[in-house]
Amino acid sequence: MARRIAITSPIGVAGEAAPQVAVRGPGWDGRFTVLILFLPPALLLFTLFVVLPIGEAAWYSAFNWNGFGRPTNWIGFDNYRFVLETRAFWLALRNNGLIIAVSLAVQLPLALTLALMLAEKFRGAVALRMLFFMPYILAEIATGLIFSFVYDGDYGLVASIWRAFGAEPPHLLASTDTAMLAVLIVVVWKYFGFHMMLFIAALQSLDKNLVEAARIDGATRTQTLRHVVIPLLYPTIRLSVFFAIIGSLQLFDLVMPLTRGGPADSSNTLVSFLYNNGISRMRVGYGSAIGVILFAICVTFAFTYKRWFMRDE
Amino acid sequence: MNSAGARLAFDPAVLFKALFLGLVAIFVLVPLLATLLGGFKSLGELRVNPFGLPAQWEWQNYADILFSARYWQLLRNSLVISTLAVALTLITASMAAFTFAHVRFFGSSMLLSYLTLGLLFPAATAVLPLFIKVRDLGLLDTYFGVALPQVAFSLAMSVLLLRRFFKDIPYELLEAALVDGCSYIKFFRYVTLPLSRPILATVGTITFVNSWNAYLLPLVMLNTDALYPWPLGIMVYQGEYSSEWHLILAFITLTILPTIILFLLAQKHIVAGLTAGAVKG
Numbered sequence: 001m002a003r004r005i006a007i008t009s010p011i012g013v014a015g016e017a018a019p020q021v022a023v024r025g026p027g028w029d030g031r032f033t034v035l036i037l038f039l040p041p042a043l044l045l046f047t048l049f050v051v052l053p054i055g056e057a058a059w060y061s062a063f064n065w066n067g068f069g070r071p072t073n074w075i076g077f078d079n080y081r082f083v084l085e086t087r088a089f090w091l092a093l094r095n096n097g098l099i100i101a102v103s104l105a106v107q108l109p110l111a112l113t114l115a116l117m118l119a120e121k122f123r124g125a126v127a128l129r130m131l132f133f134m135p136y137i138l139a140e141i142a143t144g145l146i147f148s149f150v151y152d153g154d155y156g157l158v159a160s161i162w163r164a165f166g167a168e169p170p171h172l173l174a175s176t177d178t179a180m181l182a183v184l185i186v187v188v189w190k191y192f193g194f195h196m197m198l199f200i201a202a203l204q205s206l207d208k209n210l211v212e213a214a215r216i217d218g219a220t221r222t223q224t225l226r227h228v229v230i231p232l233l234y235p236t237i238r239l240s241v242f243f244a245i246i247g248s249l250q251l252f253d254l255v256m257p258l259t260r261g262g263p264a265d266s267s268n269t270l271v272s273f274l275y276n277n278g279i280s281r282m283r284v285g286y287g288s289a290i291g292v293i294l295f296a297i298c299v300t301f302a303f304t305y306k307r308w309f310m311r312d313e
Numbered sequence: 314m315n316s317a318g319a320r321l322a323f324d325p326a327v328l329f330k331a332l333f334l335g336l337v338a339i340f341v342l343v344p345l346l347a348t349l350l351g352g353f354k355s356l357g358e359l360r361v362n363p364f365g366l367p368a369q370w371e372w373q374n375y376a377d378i379l380f381s382a383r384y385w386q387l388l389r390n391s392l393v394i395s396t397l398a399v400a401l402t403l404i405t406a407s408m409a410a411f412t413f414a415h416v417r418f419f420g421s422s423m424l425l426s427y428l429t430l431g432l433l434f435p436a437a438t439a440v441l442p443l444f445i446k447v448r449d450l451g452l453l454d455t456y457f458g459v460a461l462p463q464v465a466f467s468l469a470m471s472v473l474l475l476r477r478f479f480k481d482i483p484y485e486l487l488e489a490a491l492v493d494g495c496s497y498i499k500f501f502r503y504v505t506l507p508l509s510r511p512i513l514a515t516v517g518t519i520t521f522v523n524s525w526n527a528y529l530l531p532l533v534m535l536n537t538d539a540l541y542p543w544p545l546g547i548m549v550y551q552g553e554y555s556s557e558w559h560l561i562l563a564f565i566t567l568t569i570l571p572t573i574i575l576f577l578l579a580q581k582h583i584v585a586g587l588t589a590g591a592v593k594g
Contacts, residue, residue, distance in 0.1 A: 030497040031416045037498070042409035042468055043424070045401075049465035050431050053439035053446055060442060067445060114337065117330055128334060130580055131341055137576050137583060139526035141544040142569045145551060145561065146348050155356075155558045157347055160363045189340065197588045250435040253528040257548060271437040271529075278441055279533060287441045295438040302433050 054295060061289040067282045079289035088265035089290070092273035095180055096248050099269070102184045103191070103244035111192045111240070112233075115199030116225070129200065132193040140190070144257030147186045148173060151258075176266040179259050183267050186254060191247065195240045202236035203229075238309045245305070249298055270294050352563030359559050374563040384567060386539065387546035390456075391525055394542055397460035398524040399517050402467050406516065407509070409468070410475035411501050415487055425476075431469030436462065437529055444533050458534040459542075463524050471516045478512040479505055515586035518579070522587070525572065543568045 061079050063071035083089050114132060118125050135143065150157045151172045159169035172178045210232065214224045252271035255261060261268035261276050268276065274294065278287015343364075351359055352374050354367045362368070378384050413425050436443070443462055444453075452458035482505060490500045506513070528544045535541060538549065547568055554560050576583055 030491070031418065034412055034416050034497045034501075035418055038408035038412045038501075039424070041405040042428070042472065045405060045461065045465040046428055046431060046468050049443060049446070049462045050439070050468075051427075053442035054434070056442035056446070057439050060445075067441075110337075113333070117334060128338065130576075130584075131338060133584060134345075134573070134576065135341060136587070137522060137572060138569055139528070139544050139572070141526070141528050141547060142565055145547065145565050146344050149348065149351065149558055149562060150344050152556075152558065154556070155359050155363060157343070157363050160361075189344070193341075194587070197584055201588050246435075250437060252437060253526075253544070256528070257551070271435070274437060274440075275529070279444070284441050284445070291438040291441060295434050298434040298438065 057288040057291045057295070060284050061286075061292050063285045065284045067284045071285070075285070079285045080293070082286060083289050083293060086277075088268060088273055088277070091265050092261075092268040092270045095183075095268060096251075096270055098180060098184060099187055099248040099251060100245050102188065103248060104241060107188045107192045107195060107244065108237070108240055110188070111195035112199055112237070114192070114196045115203060116229075118196070119200050119203040129197070133197055134193065135190045136194040136197075138190070140253030141257055143186060143190050144254045147182070147189075148258050151182050173259050174263055176264050179263060179267040183255060183258055186258065187248075187251070190254065191244075195244070198236055198240050198243075199233065202233055206232055241309075242305055245301060246298070249294065249301075270297075348562050349566050351559060352566045354559050356557060356559050359562075371559070374559055375567065378560075378564055378567055383546070383550075384564075387541060387543040387568070388571065390540055390546075391542035391544075394456050394460050394463075394531070395521050395524040397456055398463045398467070399520045401460065401464045402471050402520045403513060403517055405464065406468055406471035407475050407506065407513065408501075410472045410479055411505055413472065414476045414479035414482075415484075415505075416497065425472075428472055429469050431466060432473075436466045440529065440533055447534055453534060454536050454540060456540070459527075459531045460524070462530055462534075463520075463527065467520045467523065471520065474516055475509070475512055478509055482508055514582050518582050518586040522572075522583070 060071060062074060062076055064073040064075050064079070065071040118129050118132075149155065153159050153169045153171035153174070156169075158172060162169040170178065172182045206229070210228055211224060214228045219227070248269070250271060251269045252275065255267060255269055255272045256275075259267040261272040265273070270290070271294070274287055274290040277283065278290055347363055350365075350367060351363065353370050353372070354362070355369070355371055358368060409428070413421060447453055447458045447462065450458075452461065486504065487500055490504065491497075495503075525542075526544065527542070528548075531542050531545050535545065538546075541549065547564060550564050551561050
């Protein structure tokens, strides 16, 4: 950069050569020092705790190993076969699919509607935004516990509503029919505010002239919304979908206080399935195989999604 | 003028909007308020009146927890781990981001893409090998055993955010400084970092919130109750008092209180940070 500026500079006289050499000398030394001092800490931490473990997961997944001593009992792809033959794995996968479906069908429209309402300025708009965003910053564990109270069949809010109608309160989290539904409601409660904020941020950086122009041309409010505002939000919508899917694939903390994945594995996500079957029993090989499958799903999804839907960004 | 006229007249759209916002607000608030108030009730009252104000305010529930060593120990552990994670993330990520932003060298873009691989998958995928690694390093059951992996997993996002910001610092500034005999490192320390406070605050906030709320990593890495951060502690507490909901609700309220206070104090940073972090990843 320095050299190019010197050459193209209109006052590029001989006198400028001297400081330029001075720049290059200490410049390179300085660069070298920076490279040696500044890069290794981050690269080392990242390699040690992120990249190597993923590689090792692939390696460990070929063994039947409880984590002690060295892995010696090589069983090839058997762990993967065991995982794929487990009904609970497919249930977990289905549940992740359900979370994604609810995120797309309920959470996203809700977040978008709220964003459109709250992006305009009126008394209380900011307060409502903050209120709706609040669940997102609460810890998943706390959220899960709060809702295990809400759903509690003896003391909970749901129970008291049922009793008010004279009905016997259900134990929502203890039934295989309703546990996952209960988890899904909490997912929406916890995360819609985040997506709403994404949309509000996008709406506020929207080119107001385009909306204005549409209105002047006689478009109704609905027409403007449908043909101008929403299309301008497509990139954000795609982003929001991306986060909903990635978030679903990581969901764990929320499930643990609610159901621990039960009853009878009916509300496991992939990560809680991994925890219940791999980590808590120290089945390193089996758990690593689940991890590798999850990793493959995440990476495949991220790449295809970026390629298909986010090409222009 | 038009819209002013419209607002004066009865507008069903406005009514619908108010109704809708009100319903969502109730949906969000009721569980939170019920938790706060539930902590003030006796167990018997909770059963018959989970929604309303307590007939008799039981300050004892909260007082017992606030005066217990356990509560403060959990918060202290969380604070230590989160502070470690934030400090180490800011130091390592800003150094790396500075290098990627201002120093051109062979392999720079390759190394940057290598780091951004970290955005692709969650820590959970490799948690078993991670556990074995932390164990082999002798870090099991230490604060660092939790904080270091957290730093490693927050690096990708942090470096990307910081690098983008650092790149906007005019190159001429660096050039002039170098001509005047300032070193890269001094420039980093005395120019880049002071100019970058907003983005450092953003990255710090993201890392702090993530670390403060984290459950899986501490669950796997820590065995001693005395080291537990609050999400683990509260699960243990819930296990002990299994259906004494009034105590559990008081405990939940007190443990999420720091988060809510922080949120109210720094809402601008937190919202900007968490959404920006997401968008720019």
